[in-house]
Each structure stands twice: as C-alpha cells, then as structure tokens.
Amino acid sequence: MLALMVPGLAFFLVFFYVPMLGNVIAFQDYQPFIGFQDSPFVGFANLQELFADPAFWEAVRNTLVFALLQLLLFFPAPLALALLVNSLISGRTRRFVQSIVYLPHFISWVLVVALFQQVLGGAGLLNNFLREHGMQPWDLMTNPDTFPLLITGQAIWKDVGWGMIIYLAALASVDQSLYESAAVDGAGRWRRMWHITLPAVRSVTILLLVLRLGDILSVGFEQFLLQRDAVGARAAEVLDTYVFYHGVVYGDWGIGAAAGLVKGVVGALMIWGANKVAHAFGEQGVYSK
Amino acid sequence: MTLQIPPLTRRQRRVPDRRPAWEEPPSPVGNATKAVVIAVIVAVMVLPFLVVLSTSLASREEITAAGGFVLFPTEPTLEAYRTILSGGLITRAVLVSAGITAVGTALSLLTTITLAYALSKPGVPGRKPVLLLVLFTLLFAPGMIPMYVVVKELGLLDSYWSLILPGLVNAFNLVVMRAFFMNIPEELYQAARIDGAGDFRILTRIVLPLSKGVVAVVGLFYAVTYWNAFFNAMLYLNDSGKWPIQLILRTYVVQNKQLTGDALGVTNMPPQQAISMAVVMIALLPILALYPFLQKYFTKGVLTGAIKG
Numbered sequence: 001m002l003a004l005m006v007p008g009l010a011f012f013l014v015f016f017y018v019p020m021l022g023n024v025i026a027f028q029d030y031q032p033f034i035g036f037q038d039s040p041f042v043g044f045a046n047l048q049e050l051f052a053d054p055a056f057w058e059a060v061r062n063t064l065v066f067a068l069l070q071l072l073l074f075f076p077a078p079l080a081l082a083l084l085v086n087s088l089i090s091g092r093t094r095r096f097v098q099s100i101v102y103l104p105h106f107i108s109w110v111l112v113v114a115l116f117q118q119v120l121g122g123a124g125l126l127n128n129f130l131r132e133h134g135m136q137p138w139d140l141m142t143n144p145d146t147f148p149l150l151i152t153g154q155a156i157w158k159d160v161g162w163g164m165i166i167y168l169a170a171l172a173s174v175d176q177s178l179y180e181s182a183a184v185d186g187a188g189r190w191r192r193m194w195h196i197t198l199p200a201v202r203s204v205t206i207l208l209l210v211l212r213l214g215d216i217l218s219v220g221f222e223q224f225l226l227q228r229d230a231v232g233a234r235a236a237e238v239l240d241t242y243v244f245y246h247g248v249v250y251g252d253w254g255i256g257a258a259a260g261l262v263k264g265v266v267g268a269l270m271i272w273g274a275n276k277v278a279h280a281f282g283e284q285g286v287y288s289k
Numbered sequence: 290m291t292l293q294i295p296p297l298t299r300r301q302r303r304v305p306d307r308r309p310a311w312e313e314p315p316s317p318v319g320n321a322t323k324a325v326v327i328a329v330i331v332a333v334m335v336l337p338f339l340v341v342l343s344t345s346l347a348s349r350e351e352i353t354a355a356g357g358f359v360l361f362p363t364e365p366t367l368e369a370y371r372t373i374l375s376g377g378l379i380t381r382a383v384l385v386s387a388g389i390t391a392v393g394t395a396l397s398l399l400t401t402i403t404l405a406y407a408l409s410k411p412g413v414p415g416r417k418p419v420l421l422l423v424l425f426t427l428l429f430a431p432g433m434i435p436m437y438v439v440v441k442e443l444g445l446l447d448s449y450w451s452l453i454l455p456g457l458v459n460a461f462n463l464v465v466m467r468a469f470f471m472n473i474p475e476e477l478y479q480a481a482r483i484d485g486a487g488d489f490r491i492l493t494r495i496v497l498p499l500s501k502g503v504v505a506v507v508g509l510f511y512a513v514t515y516w517n518a519f520f521n522a523m524l525y526l527n528d529s530g531k532w533p534i535q536l537i538l539r540t541y542v543v544q545n546k547q548l549t550g551d552a553l554g555v556t557n558m559p560p561q562q563a564i565s566m567a568v569v570m571i572a573l574l575p576i577l578a579l580y581p582f583l584q585k586y587f588t589k590g591v592l593t594g595a596i597k598g
Contacts, residue, residue, distance in 0.1 A: 008404025022435030260432030
C-alpha cells in the first residue's frame, strides 16, 4: 500500500511543497545560475521595491476592477440562465439548450480568444459587416476602454453554461408539491420564485460565492496574457501577468516571486475569511473544522 | 478538515413535459420574450463556431469576394486541411499535442488512482498526514516563479516532460476518486484478502472494474486539460519546434503571425484566412469528438455529488 502512495506523494512534494519553499526567492537577490541555495538574502527589499512600483499598483487596481465586474455580471449569470432553462416546459428544448451552452467550457482560452477575434476583431465578421454597409468599424478586441466588458463577456460566454449545472441540480431537487401548495394558496409566479426557488439555491450560491471570493485575485490569467499585446499593459495587466512579465520576461526573479507570494497569501486569507463569513451566516462554506 | 459540497441528486429528476395544472398559463408576451432570449443565447453560442467552420471550407475566390468571412461556402473544399496536415509545422504540433495528451492522461490516471486508492483505505500508515498534505494544495498555489525555478533545476526546460509532470495530479480529481473508492463495500476487500489477493491485485481486479465511470470522468478531465494547455508550453519550451497546437494557435491565429508555405512544407498556399480557421478547427476537433462523453459524465453530477472528506 505504501508503494502505491509513492508516485502521487512524490508529485506533491516535488511540484507543490518544494516550489512552496522556493518562495524564499521573494526574499533573495535570486541569480538563476547559482540557484536559490546560494543566492544572497536581501530581507524585505523585494517587497519594498514591489510596493514602490506604480506598475504593481496598477496591476492590483486592474485585478480588483475585473474581479468586481465578474462578481457583478458573471457571478449571477449562471443562476439567471438556470432559472430560465428550468422554466422551459419542453424537455427536448431544455436538453438542446443545455448541450449548446455547456460546450464552450471545454475549449481552451486560446480558442475562445481566437473565436472572439473572428467575430469581433478588426478583420472579423462584425467589422466586415459594418464596413460593407458603410459604417465605422468598431474594433472591440484592441480597445482598452471596453476591455473590461470584453473580458467579462468572454468569461460569461465560456462558463455560463457550466456554472448553470450546479444550480439546475439544486432546482431539480426542490419538492414540486411546495410550488403546488403555494399556487393553491394564491402565490403568483414571482412570489413562488422569491419564497421557494431562491431559498432553495441559497446554500449553493453562498458556497460558490465563497469559492469565488477565495479565488478573487485570479481573474483569468491566460485570458489576459493572450490579449495583453492587443490592448496594452495599462489596460490588461493583472497580478498574474505582472508576475509573469516582471519575473520571467524581464528577469526580476525576486520581484516576480514577491508579487506571486503576496497574491498567494492574500488569496489564502480570502478563502479563510470568506469561510468565516459563511459560517457566521449558518452556512457550511467550503470546509468545516 | 473536510471538503463539503452540498449533496445533489445523482440524476436530475425528469419533470414531465407538461405544465402542471396549478400553474397559471404564461402570457403571450412573456412566452415570446422567453423564446427570443433563448434563441439569442443559442445563436451567440453557436455563431463563432459556424463562422470558423464555414470559412475553413471556403475557396480563395469566395473569401476574397466576401472580404474575409464566408458563412455559407457554395463549393466547400478541404484544401486548407490538406495543406496543414501534409507535414510541416502544424502537423508536428498536432502530433505533439496528441502525444502529450495520451502519455499525460495515462500517467496522471495511474498516479491519481494509486494515491487515491492508498488514501481510501483505513489503517494505511501515514494516511491522515498525507491526506492533509493533498488537501492543503487546494487552498494555496506555490506561484509561477518558484514552479519555473523547480522545473529548470530539474533540467526539464525544453523537454516534453515539462508539459506533463508539473500538473500530473489534480488534487480535486484525487479527492473525487478517493471518495468513490471509499464507497466500495468493505466486504469485497475482505473476501479478496481471504482469497489471498494483495493490495495491487485488489486494485486491478476489484476496485477498478467497479470504478469505470469515475475513471472515465477523471481521465476525460485530464485529457481535456492536457490538450488545452498553452501557458506551460509558453513558459517551459523555448524551442518552437516542440510547440503544441495551442501555442501554434496563439502565435499564428491570435497574434496573426504570417504562416508561410515553407513552414507548412507546401508550395501552393490556400488563402491565409482559410488556413487559420482550419487550424482553429483542428484544435477544436478532439474536444468536439469527446463532447458527447464529456456532457454525459460531467453533467450527471458525478463530480459534484461525490465529495466528502
């Protein structure tokens, strides 16, 4: 039995716990050719330099803006879609809609961005149409001002169906006789939704919200990396791309690692805090002690 | 620490295709609005795929006439597909991706199954601390830079292993699989043990045959992840000759770098637009082929119902 454990355990040690220790780079003047055993320690110098870098704060600000937009627009979308799909009477229509909206979840971000370019890009379908009809082209893929909405739109397009699954399951487990009694007692469509449907999805919603809050600093790394060149760093730099560009591309290893560490620690604190809040509301959250 | 997700019904209850008697009939306006909203959602989801598929099949004349995109090619041609699959850059990338996906999925499944099995049995020494080590990885990420340094110090840069090993086991998949193994009745194990079967034999002869569903789900999940991976290749592979299809897609379609006949190994190039769209379709095809299975397994709540630490 112990032998069966070895490969998996070795994986977690080598590719999780060793890199975890490797975060000491954040406190070193890391030199790739001498490795992190021998690189000199510099204390909190990297963190100080990081916090003094306006580009870092811009990345923080962008991350928070995108996170907020996702919470406001992306988070409720699967619930709304689930309510809509759940209200369809015909099982065939319902299954058809489901099999269409689940699909984009399984394709890669590279493909999603490529598809969006073909439809909304400067040489895409929309602009071809606009030009043909003598209108001004409107390139959404390279416009920094509309970029937050584009990003949120892509996220919704890709994952609204996937997010809907869990709500549909929660809705399907509601006792149908509740609706019947409520209707007999004179509660209309909207009152039934307010008093029966929404309470039924409350736990799931809170659970998903906790998960989302814990992961709030990861707003979609690949999505931003892929489109940063098109709209520029000012609009598209988020914490993850900051780590990548400053650490790997520009070779400021210590700074990159420090930014990554800050993100990791804040993220873990967010999960912990969000769970506390969930427990305070009498919900289970992600874990219970 | 336990992970908890509210229990869901395994099978969605089939609501009969009739409106219940107590429900008030919908207003015509409400009904029409609903139909329009659904139609728009379906169109928005499907349109990009249609554009890509049609343009990849269109001929040069049609693409030139339409100014880039063709929604309904009158004389569909597979010229673009023939060109990119006749050897050269893209053929190579497809083979790389397919190889990584096949080898990676097999290794991931092997490692996940063995560890999940070991952690599912009470009385295995070190079970609790190892389980905690695994669960902790769900809460914290070690960060990109330390990962890069570790991969580099292991000498894996520019090696295909850098696309497999750093993501070999997904803790979430492991937890799902372990929960499934834990549900196998203890009596089966005892009977096998009395018959003299060892741990490994019990795993291959009893546990796995009973767990085909969960192995399929986790396997599909790994396969999709390997096929779709792009950033690890960008981070760890400098040699563009080793690039998987997603990175090719990013360079030649998203960033619109010119593909030359030389790179593709052909002299007579179909239109660039058709080639690009054919590359998109090639990257999409395995996912579309797996999609019926993905939908069947994933949406039945197999993943969601099973988690309890």
